[in-house]
Amino acid sequence: MTTEEELHPDDVQQHLREVQDLLARQKLVESLVHRQDMPRHDLVETLVHKQHVASLQAKLDSLHPADIAYILEALPRDERLFVWELVKAERDGEILLEVSDAVRESLIETMAPEELKAAAESLDADELADLAPDLPPEVIQDVFQSLDSEGREQLRAAMSYPEDSVGALMDFDMVTVREDITLEVVLRYLRRFEELPDHTDKLFVVDREDHLKGILSLESLLINDPEMDVAEVMRKEAIISFEPEDDADDAAQAFERYDLVSAPVVDREKRVIGRLTVADVVDFIREESEAEILSHAGLREEEDIFASVWDSVKNRWAWLAVNLVTAFVASRVIGLFEGSIEKLVALAALMPIVAGIGGNSGNQTITMIVRAIAMGQVEESAMKRLLKKEISVALINGVVWGGLLGVLAWWLYHSISLGAVMTAAMTLNLLLAATAGVVIPMLRQRLGADPAVGSSVLITAITDSGGFFIFLGLATLFLL
Amino acid sequence: MTTEEELHPDDVQQHLREVQDLLARQKLVESLVHRQDMPRHDLVETLVHKQHVASLQAKLDSLHPADIAYILEALPRDERLFVWELVKAERDGEILLEVSDAVRESLIETMAPEELKAAAESLDADELADLAPDLPPEVIQDVFQSLDSEGREQLRAAMSYPEDSVGALMDFDMVTVREDITLEVVLRYLRRFEELPDHTDKLFVVDREDHLKGILSLESLLINDPEMDVAEVMRKEAIISFEPEDDADDAAQAFERYDLVSAPVVDREKRVIGRLTVADVVDFIREESEAEILSHAGLREEEDIFASVWDSVKNRWAWLAVNLVTAFVASRVIGLFEGSIEKLVALAALMPIVAGIGGNSGNQTITMIVRAIAMGQVEESAMKRLLKKEISVALINGVVWGGLLGVLAWWLYHSISLGAVMTAAMTLNLLLAATAGVVIPMLRQRLGADPAVGSSVLITAITDSGGFFIFLGLATLFLL
Known part of the structure; x- marks a missing residue:
């Protein structure tokens, strides 16, 4: 991106670096003030300090609110709040709208009710509705009182629609x-x-x-x-x-x-x-896809990368807890076969392969089906056809990769029957993965649930426990 | 979404169902024709047949090219090609632009060079450039000949820019x-x-x-x-x-x-x-986020859900192959400790928990860091700070969840020292996951690689092998 003044595609990053630079100089001065506490230097240092602050402020005043939001997100907490103090009060509202939820919270925390009220009053009704959930109730109350009856009506309307509805995205500006x-x-x-x-x-x-x-x-x-x-x-x-x-x-x-x-x-x-x-739609698409990508890794929401350790722990613990339960179940499945493993310890080394490949294959299937459902392109009638196809793919993969692993197991442990069990277990677990990958999202859709939520956890839980059970079960039946 | 004719938000799905309905009736007639091969019925059936085809065609003519593309994507191959035949030839070009890559390929395969040429000639230079990679060389040659010199220049320009550049997205329509x-x-x-x-x-x-x-x-x-x-x-x-x-x-x-x-x-x-x-930007954003989500599951590209089994196998095999290698490495790490497992079989049941939780926690960290890098918000200078934070989070999680698992292991296997090893291994593997989750994307960025590609595979490989090694190693040192 270039402007007449020769800015380049990464000009926001450029702005960011300039601000960081000014902040660093500012810090240097402050550390000097603290170190040499001699009164006669005070005046000079205060002047230098003021100069840096002034140039930082001038820089900030020249930036688009979205760019300031970007810079605030990229700064650690103390520097972020320092910059936030320097931003002109009348732009607070616009900027609060642009920053991510996590950063917005950290900024609002530091603001006095009057500042928040002033910021909120600079916004349109639809923007105010977006900001309202993060504002203290007394501020909303005050702002509401200050609106004319049309504004109140619009704010009430905008706030009454659920988050993912058109009503929540719409504005009231039109000709x-x-x-x-x-x-x-x-x-x-x-x-x-x-x-x-x-x-x-x-x-x-x-x-x-x-x-x-x-x-x-x-x-x-x-x-x-x-x-x-x-x-x-x-x-x-x-x-x-x-x-x-x-x-x-x-x-x-x-x-x-x-x-x-x-x-x-x-x-x-x-x-x-x-x-x-x-513009609202683009923001919505971006947020949706962010949320989807984050949820794949079990992150509840976008994390402010400079969030406190405690906030990060809270954002991530739910997923780890779920995972602990599924891992524990899989571990208990292995526990059932401890006798077999004691007799043939090679089983312990080979079983994670069966479970792991099953999990990956299942995730491929379920990702595809979930996306097709989300696009509205999969009718119930297509289920049989898709199931047949996925099962065929699983069969081919099972025979090819399972066969390869069977040969490896035979070569490593000099047991052709162990190799055969490995191939059979791989194939069966891939079939299980394919079936679960098609059936789970379809069933969840029929039950009215969102097929995407936690699909990866579910399928991995099934292929882990299932893989251990199939492999160790077959081994117990045929090898011992 | 509503139009004056009272269509509703899911009106594309509505169109899809109508087309499917017409296709079903059409099929019924065809099966009748095949079953009762009596000449005197011929005329009637041909008439009925013609009527259905005509109403299907009328329906298709009334639809927006993007809606036809949507319907083509949602139909199985034979029905898709039947509908494609009915689409007016002059709309072929526009529709080919709208369908997904996989479906586009399946449609182009069935078209004669003259048809393709006619379709291509109906497009602007920038649209033609998008379609060109999927067209046979002789068709492109012919189309190129038919352009005027300005068109040739534009087409050459549009095709000369790399896929993810502004040049590849731009058009030449402006006032x-x-x-x-x-x-x-x-x-x-x-x-x-x-x-x-x-x-x-x-x-x-x-x-x-x-x-x-x-x-x-x-x-x-x-x-x-x-x-x-x-x-x-x-x-x-x-x-x-x-x-x-x-x-x-x-x-x-x-x-x-x-x-x-x-x-x-x-x-x-x-x-x-x-x-x-x-419009180009929205398409680009949507495609990018699709690609990112698909790559998480190791799908090379969007898969036509009605693709042949063979195409699906090809789309998915690379990931499975990589996974097989990493799983095999992890399996060999376990192999190193077969003696220990033989002596204490509980290790076999507990080790997947350590590896699994480490993998999840590492994926959370790496997802966050990769996204922050992609936004350009992480400078190298922030690395130390982020590493410190992630290590603190890992320590807390290790002590809390590791402690819980230690107690479970103690309770299950009546061994307090096994519980202690479990807690220590969990904590160490979470620390490994946090470190790798910060360092890997940072290093890859410094080396000029895309930090996102395969990040999940890499981190999982490290936490799997690392988790097995740490847990079995500690157990061998302290329990046997």
């Missing part, structure tokens, strides 16, 4: 026009604006009761003869609009599929009540 | 204006267009040599007095533009951070050569 006027009138109307809402690529054509009658894109406003009526030019059919109760994920897919920039949000009577923009 | 004209002239100029390029939210102000002088947003065009000059109204400072060599991921982050809809792409001399739009 509406009537259908019985000419484009010339619309053009004159727009010239009365100081600015248009961000991402205005279309105007919503409504009647007196705000019912959506059509869409007037800026494009058709611009390319058509100004003498024409809005009604002649507006798009009346196949208008893509959303209801606030709609799933945000469906809306995001629609934005992606139809390349939308903005779309009206209407109530059941088709009255326009808000607007969804691609 | 440029000069700075010395009035807004009124711009408005009149725009009225000469049949349509504006998608996602036109700003016009690029250039000089005679196409050097970027400023940005005229449609907003400022609309809200300002038409008598004003472009130069007075356009934005001249802090214009966000990209170079074609810029990293697409950086560009995507900039679009997200600054809520852009479109941005100019310029060469080194600041000549405007193309344009990046939020």
Whole structure:
């Protein structure tokens, strides 16, 4: 990315480094002040100190709120709070909206109720609704009192929708026009604006009761003869609009599929009540995919990398606890066969291979099925077909990889029957993994649960315990 | 999502079900034709058959290309190809652009060179560049011949940039204006267009040599007095533009951070050569996060869920092979201690717990560090601090969970010293996991490798082999 002033793709990183540099100099001065506590130096040092602070402040004032948010996230706690103090108060609200949840919490903690109130009052109703869950109740109360009745209504509406709904993402900034006027009138109307809402690529054509009658894109406003009526030019059919109760994920897919920039949000009577923009959708997509990736590793939420040790422990413990239980179950399965292992200790060395490969193969299957379900592309009717395919893949892998491992086991332990048991156990565990990988997400979907949550834990638990049981069981039956 | 015709959020699924329904009826007719091979029925059946095909075709003609792509992806191979045959030829190109790579391949396979050529010729140069890698060379050759010199130049340019660069995402549709004209002239100029390029939210102000002088947003065009000059109204400072060599991921982050809809792409001399739009960026973000999620499960690419068994095996084998090697190494580590296991078989049952919990904890650490590095928020200087924090977290977890497991082992096997070894091994393996989780991605970044690729495999390999070694080693030293 370049601007006229020759900035480069990594210009945020550049900003970050500059801020870090200024902070380091600032620290140096402070350490000098502390070391040489001689009164006559005081004045000089205070001046140098002030100079650094001033240049840091100037740097911060020149940055986009999103860039300041990025820098705050990248700084350790003490430096972060130092920078936060220097940010102009009227930008607090915008910046709080941009930072990650964890960092937002750390910033809000340090702010006085009046500061929070001032920050909150600088925001629109839909932005305020995003921030509200992190604010102390008395601050929200105060802010609510200060709003006019329309603002209160909007805030109440925005806060009433569940997190992953269109209502939670929508804003209330939109330009509406009537259908019985000419484009010339619309053009004159727009010239009365100081600015248009961000991402205005279309105007919503409504009647007196705000019912959506059509869409007037800026494009058709611009390319058509100004003498024409809005009604002649507006798009009346196949208008893509959303209801606030709609799933945000469906809306995001629609934005992606139809390349939308903005779309009206209407109530059941088709009255326009808000607007969804691609900026909100992009943020939503990014957050969703972050959450999915983090949940794969059992992290509850994005962790502020400079979070306290204690916060990190809390963020991660649930997953470790679940894992401990599944590992303990697998261990008890092995415990059942301690007699067999005592007689043939090679089993102990070989069993983790069977369990591990099964887990990996199962994770491949379940990842694919979960994603296909999420896209809405897998009907129940396809289940049999998918199961058949996955089982065929598992059979091939079982024979090939299991056969290879069987040969290895035979070579290592000079026992052809041990090799045969290894191959059989691998194949069976891969079949178990394939079946569980298809059936678990399908069943969970039918039961109305999210097929993705914890799918990896579940499948690994099954293939671990199952793998140990199959391998040690077969060995006990055929080798001892 | 609703349209004027009362469609609902899941309307693509609705379309899919309608198509599936029509296909099912179609199949029924075909099976009747096959069963009762009586000539006098022929006419009737052919008629019924034709009717179904006609209604299917009508349905398809009414759909957006992205919706047809969605439906093609959701259909098994034979039905997919049947539907593909019915799609109007002039829409082939657009639809091929929308489908996933795997499905695109399956569709292109069935098309004659002339069909492919016709489909390709319906596309813009930047779209053609996306499709080109999947087309037979002779088709590309033919299409290239049919382009005018500007088109050839654009196609050559678009194909010359690496996959994850801005150049590969940009298009060549843009409206440029000069700075010395009035807004009124711009408005009149725009009225000469049949349509504006998608996602036109700003016009690029250039000089005679196409050097970027400023940005005229449609907003400022609309809200300002038409008598004003472009130069007075356009934005001249802090214009966000990209170079074609810029990293697409950086560009995507900039679009997200600054809520852009479109941005100019310029060469080194600041000549405007193309344009990046939020639609391309959204597609890129979605593909990136898909790829990341799939790679966690060791899937090379998005798999067509109705792919042949053989294609699926190929997509998955590399990961299984890597896994086999790491599992074999871990197995050999256990092999070193077979004597100890023979003497104390409880070790065999307890060792997978130590390895498993270590793997999970290590994956949590590495996921966090890799993400922070990807955001550019971790400098080398932060490494010591992060390492210290992760080691503290590991110590706490080791003492708490390791202690709990030690008590369990003591209770199960009536050996307090076995419990103590269990606790010590858990703690040491968690420390190993934390260290590796911080150091591996940092080192890989310094070596210029992508810290994300295979990070999960690496850390699991280390914590598995390490966990077995630590636990069995401690047991051999202190228990036997």
